[in-house]
Amino acid sequence: MNSTTKKTKSQKIFVLGGDGFCGWPTSLHLSNTGCEVVIVDNLSRRNIDNELEASSLTPIYPMSTRIEAWKEKTGRTITFHRIDIAEDYDAFLQLIKDEKPDAMVHFAEQRSAPYSMKSPRHKRYTVDNNINATHNVLCAIVESGLDIHLVHLGTMGVYGYGTAGMKIPEGYLDVEVTTEQGTRIPQEILYPTNPGSVYHMTKSQDQLLFQYYNKNDRLRITDLHQGIVWGTNTAETKLDDRLINRFDYDGDYGTVLNRFLMQAAVDYPITVHGTGGQTRAFIHIQDTVRCIEIALKHSPAPEDKVFIFNQMTETHRIKDLAHLVAELAGGDVAYVDNPRKEAAENELHVTEDLFLSKKLNPITLNNGLLQEVTKVAEKYAGRADKSKIPATSTWTDEQQPGIPKPLSPSN
């Protein structure tokens, strides 16, 4: 065998949580770029739909149908393993040993803040699932003895949202500590977190896991602090109806922009929590998958600290978004009690030199939102269950759910 016949080895990537909203389009995108993709998912998100009696606005297909359709359309193979990575460590470790992946993208956590606050059981599930999932991934990489780059999805929300116009840097903060003799020693620390829900708190705990395993075992880790993802489809999920991505609009899993689009499409008031003065960061799902591709290519060396990047492309005030959607899609904006505990108003300044977004020519709300209205929200509006739209989880017992007055049970 001479060197010209040697095939360039394609990267093998595990996508943990590859059946989910971000994981599925990421799997297709990476497969499309020539990576060998192995999805690991316990389908817990579909089971939570059953529990909540809610479902994706878009009709999502069983995993085997999705994978078949992808093969049919592109000739490419994605494999799927149903494993609970928080519970079934041995099966997961065996899969790693068998498949020897070059990298893993870890989406496999319970990711809804309202769901994490619904009841003590939901709080406990979120902590148990997320911490054990992340810790098992780290343990299994060490135990496998393989050199695997781990890319994890965190959230910018982990810092909480102050009111003071604080700049959110990428992961670290320089501080000074004082010695006995009064000397001030500079030190770089993880940027202090101020998580606003049990879900966000688990991401803050994840950071400590990454820092520790990076230090003790020199694991190569990238933690992407993502903004709120909007949009539904990517170049790949559009190839066939059976490849369509999730669109969550219910009070627990529907992120703010999706809920607004849905509300407009079904003539439900566009419900803003509190004053709507909260500023949040956003990124389109198409840019999420491109960011992950970039992060996989830009992998840390064993001597590097954990790479932490913000993954977002624009920031908006919630009330501005509500009015934008109302204009594009029609509808009224209604201000309701905020079921969350958070600052009523805040600014958000993200440092300009974001590593990831510099490399993108992002899809912005201005050029992508209308398509989302017509191609998704209005197209599937007939499948919507209006009763699932309000945010019913409250952060404490003294608070009120986010139900608009004319629709509240007392009226």
Added chain:
Amino acid sequence: MNSTTKKTKSQKIFVLGGDGFCGWPTSLHLSNTGCEVVIVDNLSRRNIDNELEASSLTPIYPMSTRIEAWKEKTGRTITFHRIDIAEDYDAFLQLIKDEKPDAMVHFAEQRSAPYSMKSPRHKRYTVDNNINATHNVLCAIVESGLDIHLVHLGTMGVYGYGTAGMKIPEGYLDVEVTTEQGTRIPQEILYPTNPGSVYHMTKSQDQLLFQYYNKNDRLRITDLHQGIVWGTNTAETKLDDRLINRFDYDGDYGTVLNRFLMQAAVDYPITVHGTGGQTRAFIHIQDTVRCIEIALKHSPAPEDKVFIFNQMTETHRIKDLAHLVAELAGGDVAYVDNPRKEAAENELHVTEDLFLSKKLNPITLNNGLLQEVTKVAEKYAGRADKSKIPATSTWTDEQQPGIPKPLSPSN
């Protein structure tokens, strides 16, 4: 009923982990001061003795015998519930609702750093047990709706041990963050941690749980960052042989001073890991129980942040301790490979104004160590299993266990 006949209501205290080395003497001490004590423990520590084929140097009695002996000697009643607080949330919550405690002291975690590093299974058990135990306690307090002061045992080791003579403050650090406009805003943050083992990391994650539940639910929490506890008995455990406390000397659970005492008593080399230049903080078990009594009295108000106090009374270099024990009890000091990943040498300056130790007239090594040698280590030396003394857990696969050369298997 007039006011003179009104009995002062005694405090009801849950001691979680009340069968353990710190928990048992704390239970007796609090009972002795008139508190109604309810012990909750799953006896996992005794089961770990079975797993490791090790046991306390002192013969410890079954819980029912301990409680009977206490009743016999003092007329006081302690009750015991065998509940796994990490697993059996419902039983634990029901107990809280039935008993309505005023406070809980939470010792119920896997507390050995070497045990937490033994294997992937031990790492995973430690994270799963400690995080779920602490989170369940917090969730259950919120769900009970009762106003319960939680006192938790953390460790000073959570900060790691720098070499730079850093002062360890009590819990918080003042930093400055920079806004978009360049304004520097002062902020108080949790003192950044640098945990040196999976066990220590769980304590760092616990801090985030406390911060979150204090903020969201206004729970009243005191976190005691304890130094290494030495000594065996307290005024109460000395009252009867059946009340005797644990003395762990094995490579996993035996803390440094106990291991040295044991090694001297059985003519085993006094094994110092690395150069012995590590400085650590210490406290006698008698002072531990007094600190907890003080912490329970000094409880935070609902608007207070988490109270964090260091619980220690003196600091020593490991090699100085080894030579002190060698002098008092006879024996040779042997320097062995360090199975841990830690700085070879460090200083440790703890701020002078320690809230807790100011209130104590502490038992120091100078006045308490000899008693420990004669009344415990030498008295029970016949029960020792020498093969359990070496520290066999290593922090990574490349490291060597802490076995002295003439005893190592290759010789």
